[in-house]
Amino acid sequence: MNSIYKRSVVTLGQFIIERQADFPYAKGELSRLLRDIGIAAKIVNREVNKAGLADILGDIGSSNVQGEEQKKLDVFANEQFISALSSGGECCAIASEENEEMIQISSDVSKNARYVVCIDPLDGSSNIDVNVSIGTIFSIYRRVSLSGTIQLSDFLQKGTEQVAAGYVIFGSSTMLVYTTGRGVNGFTLDPSIGEFCLSHPDMKVPKTGTIYSINEGNYVHFPEGVKQYIKYCQVEEAATKRPYSSRYIGSLVADFHRNLLKGGIYIYPATAKSPKGKLRLLYECNPLAWIVEQAGGKASDGYGRILDIQPNSLHQRTPFYIGSSEMVKLAEEYMARFSQK
Ligand code: AHM
Ligand code: MG
Secondary structure: OOHHHHOOOOEHHHHHHHHHOOOOOOOOHHHHHHHHHHHHHHHHHHHHHOOOOOOOOOEEEEEOOOOOEEEHHHHHHHHHHHHHHHHHOOEEEEEEOOOOOOEEOOHHHHOOOOEEEEEEEEEOHHHHHHOOOEEEEEEEEEOOOOOOOOOHHHOOOOHHHEEEEEEEEEOOOEEEEEEOOOOEEEEEEEOOOOEEEEEEOOOOOOOOOOEEEOOHHHHHHOOHHHHHHHHHHHOOEHHHOEOOEEOOOOOHHHHHHHHHHHOOEEEEOOOOOOOOOOOEHHHHHHHHHHHHHHOOOEEEOOOOEHHHOOOOOOOOEOOEEEEOHHHHHHHHHHHHHHOOO
16 A cells, blocks of 8 residues: 555544543543633634734733733633633633633533633733744643532642643644643644644653753842752753753743753742742643653652642742753752752
């Protein structure tokens, strides 16, 4: 047979359905939820790609719950994901970076829904109008309350309880990467057929790397452990391929994705200005932490595992150290030595 007939493309939809067989107790709801997220991601991708053309750039004049400026595309992405999740029938509530309160989905649609979704619809929004990569991050949990009105406790679950987590990167190409706890798989959007196609099966992060990613402009405000670790990264030593390269895009998804593929560490520590760190536990740190662990890496708050943190509020922040396991472990050692908790 001619090789052209043997070549097979696995789409996200096919992959999800095939994997569904691994969860005999699941009735396909999780698969449908992931599919809905994939569809919303394609719609957001379309708008992100024409951002310079359509009159959609610039501040919309409102700010989100953290008092940060919202861009129009943030609002658009938020609406798209909420609308996809609200109409699918599998999700009963959403926590979004852009909404102060959790969003309860009408019980007409969600009466049998068993999942809640935490989402950062468009992360790295300061990069939108300068044509630099941005992303979406999501995390899915089983609802813990039995019925009726959704409870805050449905969202305040440890990262270890996630049933699926992923991100979409809108970069030189658009990719969706996700895990359901059986490894990490990456899909690249083929715009010619409008499908996410499996391009990065069973992703693994190298145990160590030569890239460190941190906003060094904040150096003066860093804990001593981080300052010392940065010094370590900058010292020359052939055996460990130091000095390392510094790479910081300022879009978490993009910095994370690069380090996942190449090996490296991303750090957003507590600073004097933000003593609890900047990044949000529920919809930025937990999903990426689970993905990195599933890929063989490590995620920490500088002292312990991100996934073991018991959340106490929807928009809780945490310091974040993530990437190659040996690099994160060493950064933790520097923290233990120079910046005791
Ligand atoms: P955002 O959710 O408002 O976009 O903020 C999160 C972003 C991350 O994507 C990025 O890594 C970080 O904030 C950059 O922050 P800073 O400009 O302080 O380095
Ligand atoms: Mg964000």
